[in-house]
Amino acid sequence: MADPAPSPGPSSSTGAGAGSSLILAVRFLTIVPIPGREASGPHALGSAAWWFPVVGLALGGALVLLDRLLAVLFPPLLSALLVVSLWKVATGGIHLDGLADCLDAIGGRDREHRLAIMRDSRIGVFGAVGLILLFLIALVTLAELSKPVRGAALLLAPVVGRLAPLVVGPWFPAASPQQGYGSPFLASLSAWSGGIHLVWTAALAVALLGPWGALALAATLAGVLLWSVFMTWRLGGLTGDVLGSGVELAELGILLGAAALAHARVL
Numbered sequence: 001m002a003d004p005a006p007s008p009g010p011s012s013s014t015g016a017g018a019g020s021s022l023i024l025a026v027r028f029l030t031i032v033p034i035p036g037r038e039a040s041g042p043h044a045l046g047s048a049a050w051w052f053p054v055v056g057l058a059l060g061g062a063l064v065l066l067d068r069l070l071a072v073l074f075p076p077l078l079s080a081l082l083v084v085s086l087w088k089v090a091t092g093g094i095h096l097d098g099l100a101d102c103l104d105a106i107g108g109r110d111r112e113h114r115l116a117i118m119r120d121s122r123i124g125v126f127g128a129v130g131l132i133l134l135f136l137i138a139l140v141t142l143a144e145l146s147k148p149v150r151g152a153a154l155l156l157a158p159v160v161g162r163l164a165p166l167v168v169g170p171w172f173p174a175a176s177p178q179q180g181y182g183s184p185f186l187a188s189l190s191a192w193s194g195g196i197h198l199v200w201t202a203a204l205a206v207a208l209l210g211p212w213g214a215l216a217l218a219a220t221l222a223g224v225l226l227w228s229v230f231m232t233w234r235l236g237g238l239t240g241d242v243l244g245s246g247v248e249l250a251e252l253g254i255l256l257g258a259a260a261l262a263h264a265r266v267l
Contacts, residue, residue, distance in 0.1 A: 025051035029162065030059065031092045046188025049166055053197045056162035060155040063087055067154055071147070080143035083154070084135065095161075098244025099134065100127030102231060111236050115176060118241050134252060141255045149267055152208035153258035156201075160217060161251035163201050164224045165243040166194035172228055175237035182240040209258060212266050216257030224250050 017039070024038035025048040039048055066086060070079040088096060101117070104124035108114030117124070145153060170191055174183035205213035224246040231242045261267045 021048040022051045024048040042184040043188035046185045052162035056158035060158040063154040095244040095247040098241035099248045101241040102245045103127045103130040157251040157254040161247040164246045164250040173237040175235040175239045220253030
């Protein structure tokens with residue numbers, strides 16, 4: 001069957017189609033028990049990816065509210081720990097799993113061995129250490145940010161994280177065309193969605209972090225692009241795990257970018 005032509009919108013022209021794609025996006029990216037019938041089929045997730053940054057914006061808004069509440073109840077470090085923990089729980093850890101699989105696979109002896117490692121449900125040393133480091137870096141970074149910058153970073157990071165697959169995906173082939181979610185996702189990913197969402201995300205970054213926010217966004221997406229190039233070199237293309245790991249790296253990149261700007265006293 002030929003891959004469907006890219007479409008500039010979330011799904012078909014019907015509102016019901018758009019709604020079912022949104023439900024799928026929410027259920028895939030979070031553990032929120034949203035009611036309704038989700039879109040189905042091998043290419044449904046790629047079409048639903050149009051909604052990914054929107055879901056990220058809603059997640060970011062919830063994190064900001066949560067952070068303000070916890071800041072009243074607990075000291076800064078404990079508050080930051082609870083925010084990061086609930087952040088990862090809210091996403092079901094799906095992207096953390098992808099990052100761990102990628103880190104474990106890097107040490108594989110050849111392409112087939114690396115892909116086999118990624119399909120293994122067990123976590124290895126590289127994956128476990130990588131997740132610990134990511135969590136600790138995110139925790140310390142968030143705890144060190146002042147309240148206004150912290151809120152801005154929490155709102156922006158989930159958006160950029162879910163924008164990353166839309167921006168990076170169209171540039172790379174699938175590593176395993178016959179297996180996993182990566183191939184049908186990439187095949188049905190709209191060629192327009194990344195660029196369209198990038199425009200308003202850049203405006204949001206500037207509104208939240210000032211003119212330097214655009215630099216933080218560009219540096220973050222460039223980092224995810226380089227990571228994707230590296231993983232394509234090791235695997236022969238992208239997988240769902242690689243795309244998911246890019247979400248985690250993009251979120252961390254925005255936190256680090258906000259911290260760097262604050263440290264440089266430009267915020």
